[in-house]
Amino acid sequence: MKFFRHHKLISVALVGAAALTLAGLINPAHAADGGDKKTLSVSAKAPINTMDSSLNTDAYGAQSLNNTMEGLYRFTGQKLEPAVAKSIAKPTNDGKRYTIDLKKTKWSNGDPVTANDFVYAWRRIVDPKTASQYSYIYSGIKNADAITAGKKKPDQLGIKALGPYKLQIDLDHPIPFFDTLMSSSQFYPLNQKVVEKLGDQYGLASKGMVFNGPYKLQNWKVGDTEWTDVKNTSYWNAKNVKLNKVKYYTISDPNTGLNLYDTNVLDRYQNLNGDTARQLANSKDFSTDPANSTYYLELNQKKIPALKNAKLRQAMSLTINRNDLSNIILGKTGIPAHSLVPSKMSKNPQTGKDFVKTDQAMADRKYTAYNPTLAKKLWQEGMKETGQKELNLTFTADNTDTTKKLAEYLQNNMEKDLPGLKMTISSVPFKTRLQREASGEFDMATSAWSADYPDPTNFLDLATTGNPQNNGKWSNKGFDEQEKAATSTNANNPTARWQNMQNAQHILTQEQGIIPMYQDTTASLTKPDVRGFNITPTGQYDMAAVYKK
């Protein structure tokens, strides 16, 4: 059969291919901001699930709310400053009442931000009808617990407007970390008129929403994988907002993120982890910021009574080389953790010393230092005391690549250094792991906690007797007493409270009731001309301070 060289179909195909190529060349990969110094392009790991501050539950939504809304106070880097409030208020009535004067600020539609906007928003979040997953954070505000349990009405919450710009907040008991709590998105005001107009569609699209923060969210609807924050000219501090636009792109594939960064579509590629972070750790654009979250091991003392023996727990902890764990396994995206409380989160109000770097805390590092010889000795003593020759443990861990590697590393070290220990790894999805921990169906498990507010008690409370998150069921009377004093008796005495928390940390670390492994970090690639990405104690970035040089 003769091959016909000028067949129409071939011509069509060639023309088609040429057209496709041409289309690509006409619209080549472009820098998303076109080199504009007032526009920043940033990656996001996940889309915004909601812009309703009463309903948001994740860090990505919190960042977006932090960009566009504002509460009484705001963190600028590490410093807490008045935002809608005129000043940081001092409590009265034994630490149980705050009277706060508000600045005359505006929503993006020109409405004034009033005390009533706070009253409305706070009552809305504790109302069981709202079904907020974060209503528990209001615990301590007068009547909040009773309201969330459905025993009292939302209008009985301890907040009232004394005038359009004057707010009174009453507490059930003093909350030592009240000021930092007020910077969280759950305590932002809401424009009642707007929320009621949009009804159950509030927070699902930017259309119709109003903002009182540095930026406004534009042309966004829920599920969008890209969104843009534009400068809010109605913002009371707009003159100090340096960028006109912040564009966010949801990137889930690390190679894609890297390619977009290298082709200058992204100015900053955030949330690097695993192999990507390992490969890029030595890049000049690579940086990490400590997050207020700790990854730790829980040992189920109820199911495996032998684990009540402190020497066995201490021995297990001493087999972990936390520096290797952070540098090799986590690719420098983690910081070795020697305490359940993360570093760079809370400082001594008097001396400014980091909570985990006090003399006591540094001395306690002997319980978390890599020491296989001592580990073996303690293990053998512990095994003798509990009358055991061998111990078989199932290690429940998340099935992510990084956690699998971490589990194998721990299994290898512990089985090598602890004679008679046999560990079986059970890699399961995140939700399965949570369920097993909550129901006590585990011997040993990885766990993590990220701060709702930057206070040591937010972590130390996890280990108190009867706490729902204390899955390992470690219990220590002395520890419980110190924690109770820190949150009640000495709540108004910063010095005594600090000491209570230090004592609690000492007991927990000494006992290794919970075995800390590493503190999480946010790893990123940032172009050299981008400045001002300073993480706040609440784990967000104050985008009002970010600029391009």
Place this chain on the structure above:
Amino acid sequence: MTKYILKRIFYLLLTLLIIASITFFMMKGLPGTPYTNQAKMSPAQLTMMNHKYGFDKPLYVQYFIYMGNLLHGDLGTSFQFNNQPVTQLIGDHIGPSMQLGLQAMIVGTVLGIILGSIAAIRKNSWVDATATIVSILGLSIPSFVLAILLQYYLGYKWQLFPVALWHGFSYSILPTLALAAFPLASIARYMRTEMVDVLHSDYIELAKAKGDTSRQVIIKHAIRNSLIPIITVIGPMAVSIMTGSMVVESIFSIPGIGNQFVQSILTNDYPTIMGLTIFYSVLMVSIILIVDILYGIIDPRIRLGKGGKA
């Protein structure tokens, strides 16, 4: 023919009912809850939330409630995206997925027919060998691997096309090529095999004897008659493109429905999982139904049953 179509539609609805039921119970068997803040919620709060969403009701009650709503076209609201109706979520994300799917089908089918035809015409030549190699590669390289390679070389290294994102037609080219490889290869193989047979048939010889040119013979007789079996593979191919697009959408950061499906499974977003499963099922069984009907039209023996007279 009408009886045949009605019978097929009945089976389609039955299939959908079975799929929806199995998915519902499997989904309820997933560990954990759909609450994103589950780790921090108190037991009392969990109880309250379960009551609000009806998870404290017996499973069979939940099933009948869901099915009742489904009959009214209500797929519920998403957990991941608070209060967003699942139907709206699908509507918002279907555009890019449909565009990609259609483009991949068109590119794959057209190029597959061309490649297969050329290979058959030049049987046992280097052209045929090359087409075979291209087909084997297309069938054996997964779409997501091809996506990564295309992105790296054509997007990042040579910068001919955008690396990722979704801002216009040019952004759809690389993902389209990644998705089109499999249908292109399949169709090329089918086309070649079928056309080799057709080219040796009596009516081709007759056409030649009647003085038709090579071009006329190929276009009027060979290609046309070789296309019939292609209809058979279009259905399964469309399905493979739909499933393949989940990963490809994720790689190219495309706001499609496939990407959303993966996210909903990861977050235990029950209503969205159910909604998207039903949506995909409707799409698949509809494709199969169309193929069956087309086949019934093309070959009457099929609708009359085996051995029946035309």
